[in-house]
Amino acid sequence: MKSFGSLVYCFSLLLVDIARSYDPHDPSDILAQSYAQRRNHALPHRTLNPAATDSQCRSRPLDLVFIIDSSRSVRPGEFEKVKIFLADMVDTLDVGQDATRVAVVNYASTVKIEFLLKNHFTKDSIKQAIHRIGPLAAGTMTGMAIKKAMDEAFTEKSGARPKSKNISKVAIIVTDGRPQDQVQEVSAAARASGIEIYAVGVDRADMRSLNLMASNPLEDHVFYVETYGVIEKLTSKFRETLCGMDSCAMGHDCEHICVSSGPSFYCKCRNGFNLNEDQKTCSLKQVKVEIIQDPCMCEARLAFQRQTQTSIQDLNAKLATVTRKMEQMQNMLGRM
Numbered sequence: 001m002k003s004f005g006s007l008v009y010c011f012s013l014l015l016v017d018i019a020r021s022y023d024p025h026d027p028s029d030i031l032a033q034s035y036a037q038r039r040n041h042a043l044p045h046r047t048l049n050p051a052a053t054d055s056q057c058r059s060r061p062l063d064l065v066f067i068i069d070s071s072r073s074v075r076p077g078e079f080e081k082v083k084i085f086l087a088d089m090v091d092t093l094d095v096g097q098d099a100t101r102v103a104v105v106n107y108a109s110t111v112k113i114e115f116l117l118k119n120h121f122t123k124d125s126i127k128q129a130i131h132r133i134g135p136l137a138a139g140t141m142t143g144m145a146i147k148k149a150m151d152e153a154f155t156e157k158s159g160a161r162p163k164s165k166n167i168s169k170v171a172i173i174v175t176d177g178r179p180q181d182q183v184q185e186v187s188a189a190a191r192a193s194g195i196e197i198y199a200v201g202v203d204r205a206d207m208r209s210l211n212l213m214a215s216n217p218l219e220d221h222v223f224y225v226e227t228y229g230v231i232e233k234l235t236s237k238f239r240e241t242l243c244g245m246d247s248c249a250m251g252h253d254c255e256h257i258c259v260s261s262g263p264s265f266y267c268k269c270r271n272g273f274n275l276n277e278d279q280k281t282c283s284l285k286q287v288k289v290e291i292i293q294d295p296c297m298c299e300a301r302l303a304f305q306r307q308t309q310t311s312i313q314d315l316n317a318k319l320a321t322v323t324r325k326m327e328q329m330q331n332m333l334g335r336m
Helices: 002-021 035-040 050-059 076-092 123-131 142-153 184-192 207-213 228-242 297-335
Strands: 062-069 101-107 111-115 168-175 195-202 222-225 257-261 264-268 273-275 282-284
Touching: 062 076, 062 142, 076 123, 076 168, 076 228, 101 123, 101 142, 111 123, 111 142, 142 168, 142 184, 142 195, 142 207, 168 228, 184 195, 184 207, 195 207, 195 228, 207 222, 222 228
Parallel strands: 062 101, 062 168, 168 195, 195 222
Antiparallel strands: 101 111, 257 264, 273 282
C-alpha cells in the first residue's frame, strides 16, 4: 500500500507540472472543433477581388513578348479580336520603363517583330502600335517565330533587362492552327534560356503542339478557347497569373494557414495540428502522455521502503526469538 501511495504522489507531481505549463492561448492546447461543427460552419469560397488584383499587379515587372499567329486561317475579323485581347492585356499591366515592357512578334510564313521592348513605355503608345499591326497571311511557322523572339526580341539590345535585374521574361503565343515547322526543340531552348512560355490555342489549334511549346506545369501555361470571339475572357486569367499576385490574398478556404504557390495556393496547419484529407481543414494532433517517475524522489522512497521492510522483518525475527525463550523459561518454572 505504501508503494502504491508513493506512486500516486509522484503522479500528482506530474499533473501539477502539466497544469503549470498549460497555456490557454496556445492552439496546441485547445481542442479542435469536431467534424460536425466544421461542416455546419461553411468556409468562405475562393473569389477574385478586382481591386486587390489591380493594386498588386504593380508589384511584378515583366519583359513580355506576345507572339501572334496571323496566318491565312485567321480571318480579318478574328485578327482584330486578337489585337483587342492584346490591348486589354496591356490595360491590366503596370507598363513603364522600370515596370512591364511589352513587345509583339507577328508571324505566318514569315516573322515580323512589330515593335521591341525598348520602343514603348506607356499604355497608350503600346495600344496605338498594336492597332497598326496587320496580318501577314499564308503559312504557320510557329517555331521560326519562337526562335526570332528568343534571338532578337528578348535581348538587352532590344530592351530586355539583364539577368542581374531578375525580371521575368514571358512569351504568350496565340495560334489557331498546327505549326508547319518544328516547335519542340526551339521551345525547349527558349525555356532553358529563362523564358516562361504560355500557349493559347483557338478553335483548330493543335493541343499536342501547345503542350510542346508551353512551360510546366502545363495546366497553368496552356489555354484553349473555342473561338476568337471569347478570347477576351482570358484577360482576367492572365491578369491573375502575370501580375504575381498573392493567391491567398484573393481568397482561400484554408482553416488555418494559406501558402501562395504561383497562381495557386495550398493549406498548412498551425503547430499542434494535422492537415486533414481534404487538404483544407485541421485536426488536433493525438498526443501520447508518458508518465515518468522522478528518479530521485521515487527511487529514494522505494529504497527507504525496502530498508524499512527489512528492518521490520529483522525485528520480527528477534521478537520471535525472545518470545520462544520466554516460553521456555515459563515451562521450566512451571515444572519447579
